[in-house]
Amino acid sequence: MNTNADYSELENLARQGRWLAISTVAGSGAGHVGGPFSAMDILVALYFRVMKVRPEEPKWPERDRFILSKGHSSIGQYAVMALRGFLPIEELKTFDKGGSRLQGHPDVTRLPGLETSTGSLGQGLSVGVGMALGARMRREKFHTFVMIGDGELQEGMVWEALHIAPRYQLGNLTAILDWNGLQQFGWVLAINEQHRGDRRDPWSRIDLRGIFEKLGWRCLEINGHDFSEIIPALESAKAASDSDQPTMIVAHTIKGKGVHFTEGKHEWHSKVATKEELSIVANELGIAESAV
Template sequence: MSQLLSEEKVSLLKKKASEARQLIVETVHHAGAGHVGGPMSAVDVLVNLYFNELNINPENPRAEERDRFVLSKGHSAIGLYAVLALRGYFPVEELKTFDSLNSRLQAHPDMSALPGLDMSTGSLGQGISAAVGMALGAKLQNKSFRTYCMVGDGESQEGQVWEAADVAPKYGLDNLVVILDYNKLQQFGWDGGSGKRQVPVVHPEKRWEAFGWHVISINGHDVEQIANAFEEARAVKGKPTVIIANTVKGKGVTFMENEYLWHSRVPTKEELNNAVQEIRVEGQA
């Protein structure tokens, strides 16, 4: 057992992750649109952020001293929405409006519409640049808040990601933590033969280290490893930290896991029922 987390906290984080996964598949099915694979791989990190790591207050989502979070892989918005709803930023029932006209919950995050969002994202590669700006702004103004940013491995083919990665160490942004959701699948990518796809990013630890970052590699579904990684990042001085979260795309539903076609496929009623049943069983384990 981690020294950082009590048994009760570990149980809570696992429970919330299970609840979030169920909300993701139910919401995408109801909307008839949305992404599944990426949000499911990111959920455990998102839950740890919002229920354990971030200095936030859902009742005051614009508090100046709050920690910031940027979902650079903005197409996984439903994963973030599910966690925000569970954390109390808006009613869970509102998830039924996802991707509908005039909803605050659009397919990509809109910070002008929904309290609790620190950046509008969706054009891949741009979110991390905004996060670097937030962290730099905090340094220049002697603010104590920290900035966190989640990027995707497919997204990391964007040059802007590496421009931001190059700049952050030069300013000593030790108040910045980037999480790479390393599920090793993107929507299509390159054919790897035998029905498989090539891994989007090869040796990410070496790449980020070469840019001057403190690198931590973890199992992105292990709540204790996630918490320990965030704690280690807080102790780092003089450079930013990247957490390579090794994850499984579609995590939590066997027939979705490691299947790139579930990047944005909508589950049928039967698939939804099977998925919810499996998530509930896993959540009780």
């Protein structure tokens, strides 16, 4: 589906977000690119269109909650939060530096606007279940969104949460699977292929949607880079807050999406762009050369 003109503002924000992420990582000399890029369009949709948030009052009790369970994509979340006004864009330069509020993995004790700490994979959905359950018990109306990665889905703890959310009928909980199809190292193919791991498709041949539905989740399957699919899916999930089924948005994404040489390249899971590469990135994303 072609992107709708209504979404040009979001598309522009996503380009800025990708630029801030890759240039920040380059400036700090460490960080992830592939994961933040695959998640970027959904992050922009959440923060700019779907979630009720008050950047000037990050602990506003009625805010919708978002947990980035795949915490290594933190720079993607920080970039979008900066664009949304939770922190100065200038502050991104402190990423990964000593004393920064912007830790390598999200640290709720440092940066207001985060809901919990993540990084050790597989844990965010459980916290989201607790928030959704608590909201039901308190009769609060906010919605809880949790983004998980497909590689992360190999962690057993995720499945503990996947089992319990439908049992408690948490319609006010949405999980978003950023299914970018690549993980850090993967499986060795054959002896004579040395150490080249097959990072493609952490869930090879497995019908995840079927599994989620059988577990009791309402599933929506989307192209995670097309706002005309992202926005309706997220809004549909939010509109189902009073229902008795949590929603799983299976978002098909591309790791490194947005720049031709990072797309689908496992090397860009965590890689620092050179000055020359940044020029190309800026050009492709339509960022002014002076920013490089």
